[in-house]
Amino acid sequence: MAKHPEKITPPEILSPVGNYDSLLGAIGGGTDAVYLGVGEFNARQGASNFTPEEMENAIDLAHLHGISVYLAFNVPLKETELQDAIDVIDRAYATGIDAVIMRDFGFIDLVKKNYPDLPIHGSTQLNTNNTETVKFLEKLGLSRIIVARELDTAELKHIIDSTDMEIEIFAHGALCYSYSGQCLFSSFAANRSANRGACAQPCRWEFELYINGKNMNHHIGGVSPISCAELCTLPGLEELINTGIKSLKIEGRMKRAEYVTASSEIYRETAELICQDKRPDPSWLQERENDLAKLFYRGFTRGFVLGDRNVTHPEYSSSYGAFLGKTRRVKRSKNAASIKVKLNQTLEVNDGISIHTRQRMLGSKVERLTVDGGEVEVAEKGSIPYIHISPKTVKSVKTGDDVYLNTDVSLLEEMSERDVKKVPVNFQIRANIGRQLEITASAADIEVLYVSDYLVQRPKKAPTSVEQITDIIKRLGDTPYIADEIELKGEEDIFVPLGELTRARRSVVEKLQEKQLESFHRQPINPKIPAVKHKTANRIPGKLLLSVEVADIEGAKAAADSGADIIYIPGNIFGTVEDNRELVLKIKKKNIEIVFTLPAIIHEKELEEWTDILEKIKSRGYTVGCGEPGTLHLAHQMEINCVALKNFTVFNSLTANVLQENGASRVILSPELTLEETKNVVQTSGNGVQFEAIAYGRQQLLVTEHDLLKPIVDKGFYDENSNAFLQHKKIDRYPVKRWRNRTVIYDSHVINMLNNIDDMKNTGINVLRLEFPQESNQKVASVVSEFRKILDGKSKKNIPHSKVYSKGLYYSGI
Known part of the structure; x- marks a missing residue:
């Protein structure tokens, strides 16, 4: 076991908050920071999310408990959403949000310009796999990056060692099968x-x-x-911490509050043990992992980050719980049923179980438990009880079926009863006859004084006792505070109405809270974005260019012969293209632009190969198509003419302008946009950049x-x-x-806009794009020819109806 310096600071535990209950759960679990979303501007629209008002309250509550709050704003934004989006940012900024998690390059740029002191964290949706991407994001002004889930620890450490930016990773929860942001x-x-x-x-x-x-x-x-199985890095947490990671992120804004509490607590405790150079006991770790499985489980994987290359769980795709045991015997009658199981963990009446039958996964509540003929409320681990369940459920159950514990009632109760740790406050009450009542409240290094209008009186009957005063001051209710020390100064024989004491306590606590939050709150900026303007007459090109993406040399030849103005060819066959004199001469003769494309996924170990290819592309004067920020950054530095491929998910003019500023002379728009949304981007963007949109292709x-x-x-x-x-x-x-x-x-369908070229032209785009990732050369030739004829006014042929063809999302939208 690697030795750590004594009391090394553990990484931040960052917890998911989908609603207010989850926020309380995260606080109860001892988290360091939380992330939450507002409305639809985040990558978990299925979560409850927060209204702007709820967000403000959540930020204040978390700050009073010493917890940071990050706003998830990790979606590409449409042109018409930019003002509403910046308004949400403005409210979050004014309330004191600690950082915003973002993925839209244009919106990042807009926020950075208007809020230079607001930290921005690059979302995992940005697909950060290499150090060149890190440099690009650093240039944009980001302070932290949530790197791709697909990196292993060696790659992770290499990135951490190469930058001063903070690096965050997902440590637990659901995995996307796709590289994030590319699906x-x-x-x-x-x-x-x-x-x-x-x-x-x-x-x-x-x-x-x-x-x-x-x-x-x-x-x-x-x-x-x-x-995918659920990511669980708990057994390998030491390896992750050794990389120097800043933050461990738990996924789960759509999961229940008890899950948030347990996962936050378990990862925090484990990280603290590791950083204190104390080896977590394997049996303790196994128990903690079992607790996590009871709350949500569809198989656990250690993830790519810990070297697990098979992250799927193909047998069953929903949560089904921690393994309980195998059925040894099945009893059934018309009104009763039970299964006999040797328990791998403790089971209680009212717990929930799942049974993996040959047909499907079945669920049932534990109605009764019997051991040796006698009823028990709890059957301990290692015992062999009969578990009495619904007769309907047991119909499909056979001996040998796996049984899982999917609802542990005691664990849920334990997690839900976790106290939200309150902030200790010291009070000093000064009460002298004939003078105003004064109360001082202090928490940490903040102290406030409240002076009441009430003048302390001599008692006419019974005096106000020390016990009465102390009892009133302690009643802090649902505030984030708890009374620590209460000191009374002044005369003993006094009278203060209990209602006046209550008002004074309430007022001083409100004043303390305001003072504590004062350091977080900022003045709003209220930036205004010009409304979308359509300059249709000025921005519709006289002639559309035709681009064709092919997979190989023969496809390139077919495209060149059939009328392509631009041909996209995979960069890894650069040498083969250069060696093919027939193709090179044909391209030069027809003045066809060649674009060599680079992948959207490039890990550090692959970067050198693609850097060498970039050098060759530059030496021959070709254009390069970049699908991720790292190679765009390299191409811009090397002064190579560049196209930003559709992997950049361009939804608005701001992002198009940022890509242009970083070397892109042409931008391929996202196929998720409608034609109207496409038009909004094109007509609002700055001059000088070309726009390309997909007219044909299997996506x-x-x-x-x-x-x-x-x-x-x-x-x-x-x-x-x-x-x-x-x-x-x-x-x-x-x-x-x-x-x-x-x-x-x-995709199972092929976009074909041959009948709708005029609609595409009216958006103002410059280039119609045809994609042939795996079609035959004959298909390339025939489709390109048909588009060429229509663009040249030589044909009005309509394509026949086909179940294979679709209009994509151009008219339906998302």
């Missing part, structure tokens, strides 16, 4: 944007995996092949670090020429490709 699955499958916080969780759906027409689900473990829905096809590859059932797809409900087929041991999933 379009929910948008195109359910018209709900994951990038905008409304994910329908299609990765939790049931799928059948087919390779060359054969069902392969039995090779990958279940019917939910892309459903890449996600890319994941998980190697879904590895078991199939290892058994020899898949190679690069294989046809693989995930099928959902025997209707939608989602093509799957393996790329560098990562998995890429494509």
Whole structure:
């Protein structure tokens, strides 16, 4: 075990707060900081979230308990939302928010310019995988980055050692199957944007995996092949802390308050033990992990960060609890049923259990427990009771079925009864006859004085006793305070009405609270953003250019022969392109712009390879297409003409302008925008940048670090020429490709706007984009030719109706 310096400061424990109860739960769990969202401007629209007024109260309450508050504002913003968004930021700023978690480059820039003293944390949605991305975000003015969940500890430490910025990671909770910020699955499958916080969780759906027409689900473990297990880094927390991480983030703004309390408390206690150079006992750690499983569990993974390459749990995609045991015997009758189980943990009457039958997972309440024929309220770990459950549930249960504890009533009660630690306050009461009543309250290094209008009297009957005064002062109710020391100064034989004492106590406590919050509160800025203006007549180009993205040399030739103005080619085949004299000469003769594209996922160990390719691209005078901030930063430094690919999720003109300032001469807009929203961006952006929008193509829905096809590859059932797809409900087929041991999933439909070119032109874009990630050269040639003819006015041919084709989100939106 590595030795730590004595009493090293533990990393911050950052807890999820989806509502006010969760906030109290986080405080009760001893968290250091919380993050919360307001309305729809955050990546958890399914959480209760806070109104602006509730946000202000939550910030004040947390600050009174010494807890930092970060506002999650981690979604791309539409042009028409910018004013409402900045108004929310303004209220949070004035109330004293400690930081804002953001992902929209344009909005980051706007907030930084208007609130230079407000810390901004880069969301994990920014997909930070390498040091060049860190440099780019540092240039934007960020103070902290929540790095990608896919980094391992060596990569994490390398990034931490390379920057003065704070680095935060997710340590516990739900995992996205896709790299965050790069998922379009929910948008195109359910018209709900994951990038905008409304994910329908299609990765939790049931799928059948087919390779060359054969069902392969039995090779990958279940019917939910892309459903992730829950991240739990508790056993490897020391390894994470050794990287120098600043903050450990717990996911779960949609989970119950007891989950927030328990996870906050368990990770805080464990981190403190490690940082005090005390090895947490393995059995203690196992018990803590069991407690976490009882509150939410769909299998645990240590995550990519701790070297777990298989993060999925394909057998079952919902929470089902901690393992309790296997059924040894099943009894059933018309009105009663029970199962006999040797318990892996303690079980009580009214707890909830899940039983994994051959058909499905079943749930039931524990109605009774019997051991050796006698009823008990609690059956201890290691005992073999009969668990009496609903007769309806037991119909499908067989001997040998796994049983899980999914609701531990005692644990829930214990967590819900955690006291919210209150702030100790010292009081001094000065009461002298004929003089005004005075009360001083002090907490930490703040002291306030309240002087009442009431003049202390001589008692006409019974005096006001010390006990009465002390009792009134102690009544602090639902305030965040608790009376510590109470000192009385003055004469003993006095009279003060108890109501006056109550008013004085209430007034001094309010004054203390105001004084404590004074250091957090700021003056609002009230920035105003110009309304969206459409300059249609000035911003519609006379001629649309046609760009074509292909996968290989033959596709590039087909595109060049069929009328492409711009061809996008994968950067990793740069050498092959340069060696193909026929293609190079054809490109030069037809004055076609070539753009070599770089991936949206580049880890540090891959960065050198792509930097070398950038050097070659520069030497030959080509354009580069960048899909992530690190390579955009490099290309800008190297003065290479650059296109910002759609992976930047451009939703507004501010982001387009930031990308232009950082070297992008052309920006590909997000396919999640409607045509009207596209028009808003184009007409409001600064001059000088071109806009490109997708008119044809099967969209890449996600890319994941998980190697879904590895078991199939290892058994020899898949190679690069294989046809693989995930099928959902025997209707939608989602093509799957393996790329560098990562998995890429494509949409079941193909966007085709051939009949709607005029609608696209009226948005003011400059370039129509056609994408062919895996189509044949014949398909490339035929589709490009049809678009070329219409753009040149030589054809008005309409495409026939096809279930494969769609209009994407251009008319429906998200």
